[in-house]
Amino acid sequence: xxxxxxxxxxxxxxxxxxxxxxxxxxxxxxxxxxxEATETDDGxxxxxxxxxxxxxxxxxxxxxxxxxxxxxxxxxxxREATLIWATSFVANSLDVPSVSTDFAFTHxxxxxxxxxxxxxxxxxxxxxxxxxxxxxxxLTFTIVEGRTFHDDTPLDAEAVKANLDxxxxxxxxxxxxxxxxxxxxxxxxQVTLNLSEPAGSLLQVLSDIPxxxxxxxxxxxxxxxxxxxxxxxxxxxxYTDAGIFYDRWDGYHDAENTLVAAAEVRSIPDDNTRIxxxxxxxxxxxxxxxxxxxxAEAGGLNVLRRAQAQIYxxxxxxxxxxxxxxxxxxxxxxxxxxxxxxxxxxDGNCTPTVQxxxxxxxxxxxxxxxxxxxxxxxxxxxxxLADAGYPDGFEISMGAPAITNYTNQLEIYQAQLAEIGIxxxxxxxxxxxxxxxxxxxxxxxxxxxxTTARPSSTNFWRAYYHPDxxxxxxxxxxxxxxxxxxxxxSAPSSEDQAAALEALVVTxxxxxxxxxxxxxxxxxxVHNDNIxxxxxxxxxxxxxxxxxxxxx
Amino acid sequence: MSxxxxxxxxxxxxxxxxxxxxxxxxxxxxVPGDAASAVAGDNASVExxxxxxxxxxxxxxIHVQYWNWATDAIRGDFGHSLITNRPVTTMIRxxxxxxxxxxxxxxxxxxxxxxxxxxxxGLRRGVTDRVASVGSSLGIAMPSFWVGMLxxxxxxxxxxxxxxLDYTPLTEDPLGWLHHITLPxxxxxxxxxxxxxxxxxxxxxxxxxxxYIRTARAKGAPEGRLFFRHVARNAAIPVITVLGLQIGRLxxxxxxxxxxxxxxxxxxxxxxxxxxxxxxxxxxxxxxTTVIVVxxxxxxxxxxxxxxxxxxxxx
Numbered sequence: 001x002x003x004x005x006x007x008x009x010x011x012x013x014x015x016x017x018x019x020x021x022x023x024x025x026x027x028x029x030x031x032x033x034x035x036e037a038t039e040t041d042d043g044x045x046x047x048x049x050x051x052x053x054x055x056x057x058x059x060x061x062x063x064x065x066x067x068x069x070x071x072x073x074x075x076x077x078x079r080e081a082t083l084i085w086a087t088s089f090v091a092n093s094l095d096v097p098s099v100s101t102d103f104a105f106t107h108x109x110x111x112x113x114x115x116x117x118x119x120x121x122x123x124x125x126x127x128x129x130x131x132x133x134x135x136x137x138x139l140t141f142t143i144v145e146g147r148t149f150h151d152d153t154p155l156d157a158e159a160v161k162a163n164l165d166x167x168x169x170x171x172x173x174x175x176x177x178x179x180x181x182x183x184x185x186x187x188x189x190q191v192t193l194n195l196s197e198p199a200g201s202l203l204q205v206l207s208d209i210p211x212x213x214x215x216x217x218x219x220x221x222x223x224x225x226x227x228x229x230x231x232x233x234x235x236x237x238x239y240t241d242a243g244i245f246y247d248r249w250d251g252y253h254d255a256e257n258t259l260v261a262a263a264e265v266r267s268i269p270d271d272n273t274r275i276x277x278x279x280x281x282x283x284x285x286x287x288x289x290x291x292x293x294x295x296a297e298a299g300g301l302n303v304l305r306r307a308q309a310q311i312y313x314x315x316x317x318x319x320x321x322x323x324x325x326x327x328x329x330x331x332x333x334x335x336x337x338x339x340x341x342x343x344x345x346x347d348g349n350c351t352p353t354v355q356x357x358x359x360x361x362x363x364x365x366x367x368x369x370x371x372x373x374x375x376x377x378x379x380x381x382x383x384x385l386a387d388a389g390y391p392d393g394f395e396i397s398m399g400a401p402a403i404t405n406y407t408n409q410l411e412i413y414q415a416q417l418a419e420i421g422i423x424x425x426x427x428x429x430x431x432x433x434x435x436x437x438x439x440x441x442x443x444x445x446x447x448x449x450x451t452t453a454r455p456s457s458t459n460f461w462r463a464y465y466h467p468d469x470x471x472x473x474x475x476x477x478x479x480x481x482x483x484x485x486x487x488x489x490s491a492p493s494s495e496d497q498a499a500a501l502e503a504l505v506v507t508x509x510x511x512x513x514x515x516x517x518x519x520x521x522x523x524x525x526v527h528n529d530n531i532x533x534x535x536x537x538x539x540x541x542x543x544x545x546x547x548x549x550x551x552x
Numbered sequence: 553m554s555x556x557x558x559x560x561x562x563x564x565x566x567x568x569x570x571x572x573x574x575x576x577x578x579x580x581x582x583v584p585g586d587a588a589s590a591v592a593g594d595n596a597s598v599e600x601x602x603x604x605x606x607x608x609x610x611x612x613x614i615h616v617q618y619w620n621w622a623t624d625a626i627r628g629d630f631g632h633s634l635i636t637n638r639p640v641t642t643m644i645r646x647x648x649x650x651x652x653x654x655x656x657x658x659x660x661x662x663x664x665x666x667x668x669x670x671x672x673x674g675l676r677r678g679v680t681d682r683v684a685s686v687g688s689s690l691g692i693a694m695p696s697f698w699v700g701m702l703x704x705x706x707x708x709x710x711x712x713x714x715x716x717l718d719y720t721p722l723t724e725d726p727l728g729w730l731h732h733i734t735l736p737x738x739x740x741x742x743x744x745x746x747x748x749x750x751x752x753x754x755x756x757x758x759x760x761x762x763x764y765i766r767t768a769r770a771k772g773a774p775e776g777r778l779f780f781r782h783v784a785r786n787a788a789i790p791v792i793t794v795l796g797l798q799i800g801r802l803x804x805x806x807x808x809x810x811x812x813x814x815x816x817x818x819x820x821x822x823x824x825x826x827x828x829x830x831x832x833x834x835x836x837x838x839x840x841t842t843v844i845v846v847x848x849x850x851x852x853x854x855x856x857x858x859x860x861x862x863x864x865x866x867x
Contacts, residue, residue, distance in 0.1 A: 090824065092635045100635075225637045240646055241824065242718075242816030268814045269823075273717065276704050277814065280716045299709075431827045 074532065074550050081549035082262040083531075086274050086286035090241055090267040093225040096163075096212045097170040102454050105209055106542045107265050110246050112212035112230035115141050115160065116203055120537040124203050128155060128213060128231070129191075132203070136490065139193040139202055147253055149215035149231045157186035162216040164193065174210040176470075177455060178202070180489075198490030200497060201456030208455035208541060233258040233545060243267050259533065259548035275299070278526050285527035285534060285547065289405070290349045293524065301526040305349070306536035307358040308523050309453040312350065314398075314413060314516040315438075315464070316445050319474035322394050323444060326512040331384035333374040333516050335420045336413065340376075342519050345408055350519035355505050356452035356460060358520055361538070362494065363457060363501025373509045374516075381420045393421020399443035402428035409447055409518075441473030449521070451540050458488055461504050464515050476514045478507060558854065565850045572842040576835045577621040578614065621835075630836035635828045640836045643821060648840075650719040651817035653729065654809060655802045657737025662744035662798070667791065669745075670752025674760065674787070675779070684749060691746025696805050700739035700812040707735060717814040736813045740805050744798045751794045755787030762786075788859050796852030800845045 091107035092100045099108060115129040129141035147155040164184045167174050180199035185192045193202070205211060218229035226239035233255065234246035243266035248258050266283065268274040275292050277283035279299035288296055288303075296303050314332070322328045338352035354373040357363040385391060398413060400406040407428045414424040424445075429437060438446045452460045462485065463471040465478035478484070484507065488500035508515070523536055533546040588605035609617050624631070630640035673684035708716045714735050720728035759765065760783060768778055807819030818837065825833035 092828075093637065098637070240816060241643070241821060242814075266814075268717070269820075270811045270814065272701065273704075273812055273814045276709060276716045280708055280712070282715060282717050432829045 074548075076550045077259055077548045078530075078551045079259060080261045082264065083260040083544060083547055083549055084264045084266060084282070084284045084286075085544055085547075086266045086268050086277060086283040088267070088269050088271070088274070088287060091244065091265075094228045094236065094239060094244070095224045096209060096214060096228075097167060097172040097174060098225060099209055100173075102209065102451065102540070105540075106544065107244055108209060108212060108228075109232070109541070109543045110234035110263060110265075110545065111228055111232045111236060112214060113147075113155075113232050114207050114211040114213065116207045116211070118204065118207040118537070118539055118541055120535040120543075122538045124207055128160070134200075134203075136198060137195055139195065139199070141191045141193075143189045143191060145189055147231060148251065149213075149217075149229055150235050150249055150251070151215050151217055151229045153215040153217045153229075155213065155231045157189055157191045159216050160191045160213060161186040162219075163213045164191070166219065167210050177205045177210050177459065198486060200489045200491055201458040204456040210455065234263060237262075241267065258545070263544055265544070275526070278528065281528060284549065285525065285531045288524045288526045290346045290521060290524060292526075293347070293349070296524075296526045301528065302531075304525040304527070304534070304536055305522045306538070307351065307520055308451070308536070308538055308540050309357055309361055309457075310449060310451045310523065310540065311353070311356055311520050312409065312447070312449055312518045314445055314447045314518060315471070316514045316516065317441055317443065317474035318476040318514050319441070320444060322388065322390050323396070325388040325390075327384045327388040328390065329512040329514065329516065331381040331388070331420060332417065332422070333512065334377045334381040334384065335416055335422070336374070336516070336518060337376040337416055338370055338374065338518055341409070341412055345405075345412070346519070346521065349524075350521040352519050354509060354517050356515075356517060357457075357501070357505070361453075362498040363505055365502050365505045368505055368509055378419050385420055385422075390421075393423065395423040395425065396444040397425045397427055397442075399427045399429055399434060399438055399446040401434050401448055402430050406447060413447065438471075439473060454540050457501055458485060461485060461488070465504075465508060465513060472514075474514070478504075478513050479511060480507065557857075561850055561853050565846045568846050569839075569843055572846075573622060573625070573839060574618060576838045576842075577618045577625075579835055579838075580608070580610070580831050581614075625836075625839065631832040633825075633830050633833050635825075635830045640832045643833065644818070644836060644840065647817050647821050649721055650815050651803075651806050651810070651819060653719070653722065653733045654736045654740060654806055654815065654817065655799070657733045658741030658744060658802055658806075659795070659799070661737055661741035662748050663795070665741070665745035666748025667752050670749035670791075671756055671779075671784070671787075673749065674753040674756025675783075677757075681753070684753065688746035688749045688753075691742050691749075694743065696739050696743055697808045697812050699742055700736065700809055703735045703739055704812070719815045719817070732815075736806075736809045736815060739812070740802060740809045743805070744802065747794055747798060748791060751790045752787060755790045756783055759783045759786045785859060789856060792852055792855055792859070796849050799848045800841075803841050803844065 085106065087103070087106060089101070089103060091104040092098065094108055094111060096108070096112070113128050115127060116124050116132070117127040118124055126144075128144060128147065130144045131142045133140045141160070143155075143157050143160060145156070149155055149159070153159065161184045164178070164181070168178050168181055168184070169175065180195050180197045180202065181193045182196040183194045185194065195202075213231060214224075215229040215231070218224055221227070221229075227236055231252075233249055233252045235249045236244060237247050238245040243264050246263045246265075248255065248261050252258060266286075268277065268283075271289050271292060274283065274286065275288055275295055278286065278288070278296070278301050293303060314336070316323050316329055316332070318324050318329075333354070342348055342350045342352050351358075352370050354370055355363075355365055355368045382391075385393065398410060400410040407426075410426045410428060414426050417424050427437075427443060434446075434448075437443060450460070461478075461481070463469040465476065466472065466481050466485070467475045467477045484500065484504050487503065488497060491497040491500050507513075523540070525534065525536055527534065530550045531547060532550065533548045534544075535546075537543070588601050588608060588610055605611055609620055612620070628641050630644075632639055633643060636643075669684050669687065673681040703714075704716055707713045715732055718732055720732045722729040765778065765782060768782060773781075803818075806817065807823060809815070810817040810819040811823070818840075821833060822837045824830070825837065
């Protein structure tokens, strides 16, 4: 009898514990590093969202994000609050030339102003430059007078020139973005960038990390990586691996619109820990994964979702064997069941697509549908392989970041390609190793996320489709890429730029180019009830400047 | 313990640390491919890779490289992080207290739970013993990260008794420190407590079967005195051995626990360093944990003689 009672208690305990466990975790419980931590982007390829406004001279006006993005300003904003944003990765440095990923925009944006700013909807608006003028030979900015950096160094044309010269000569990942600038001149309150070639995307580049302005007096500081001096609304109080801690700078020209007294950007790699932090109220706002939507809503969090210019893709190195054949690449495209991936891995939140830009975005091609370019058709895929001379298939290697999200994709691609006789050797690698190996061309194919318009769309096309591209170890050349890029950079209007982007999209699809795009994931941000003023930016340049906390 | 034996043990520990330091210092050469290229990064030019090689001293003979690294390390200078350019010593100073606090907390919990439950189970055979055995089996079987998630769900999210995240330094706020390390310490210490309970129970059962216990009982020794004077002392040796061995496991386990509770500790730093191939940080981490584990095992060795005079005489 006593024995039976003991067993009953034991069984009850086990069931209780199991029930508790099921409320946590969605298969990514043990993920130790967020996907962003191994983001492959190196400045070549990113997201943009903006209608390209580089052709337009902007008039003087208020900065695009100096007020809450939703337009409503509640009465009970707590201006003495500390705002805590949580993300999955650590910024390696706060010094502009050393920043290693575009995702660090959120970390450095509170510190630095830029010549122009990009609003969440993608519009370019004045900031340190009150206006600008674009000609085929030069880009001239007129600098707002009377501003200073945190150390009281004047933020004038000379300071802007010093920053631009520093980036142009940095031998870092940003110098290539300003390669069209042959020289920089400062005169009075004007800075002129002389151009050696058309550079229509330069305004977007300068609205992003490469355009962030630091005090020239700080360039030689030993602690510039952790204690930078900018002219933005916040100064850095402390930099640790756990996060960056900021204080409001009362000397900011728009300090009345800096709506919190302090801010923190916390680095929490584990997705479950982060979501628990939001639910417990220890974190205010930040990133969540698609698989956590249910948990976030059950925890009473507000969920924001938006399709940014971001894709999941399978990239093929075309300098080897069968992968050099366009029909083989087409076959791979038809062998992937995008809808099954969307439903199976992402609960319908990763829209199947074959093109790099979302609907409504410049460059989106309405009739470049999955049905037309990548319909799931195993028989057709087999036929294409046979026509290309590989009826029995072949073997390839496939690299991926060793993170649950991507290893899941890896397994699915492996299984789906096996259906047409392609044997995939799956190679999940840790972040740094993955980037090193794909750069060295050690994988036949590889997968990962990519933003497609940051700092500008040009970078995506140059990185993947130009033989000198940073993400093109196989030296693939999209037919006519040089001319297509010149058309894009020299387009006189935003409509022309969109048309040039569409031409690139169509050409890449017709040629079955090397990036086999699978789906476009939605970006998810969650926040507590007392948080407002945030909008997910189309381009991915997440800023906290407009976010506020309310009392009560 | 004789001073000669003490010296022998200390010398053994020094040799282990020395050998580990050689491996750690030359770790950069064990990376597949060119170490300078790996350190210089993705887009480094040939000149930049050569400059990196020179900066890291990779052109020097191996013994010179070791000597330079070891003398700097002894002075507490482990160089700068290749990723953040911050002094590694500063990074370790920032994160070490959190990891040590959790490890210490876990050890205290493990000893408290393990010794008490194991002792009771060993003394009172029957149902108590069986419950303790099942409990310790469960404790060993449950992964610490899962226990951590359960604790977060109930005690942090459900009842708001403890925070989910972070660490507060002891010097800043002692109560806040205790508040923050409680759940991580329990999550980490529970598995170890099960191991300690098993060893304690086994030790107690063994000692209780010894003739001198029967003799003491026959002579009318009170149970309390019997336990503390004869049983506990003799049963302690296997328990302390397990504790020493488990410290290494705790230093490994704390890596996971720090992820679950978003604590910026030694483990978090190590994970990032490995992912980024940040060699100076990895070298410092490996050497530091080696020194900690070797030192604790040395203390365990030395404690045997102190606990049990018979061991002292045998030595």
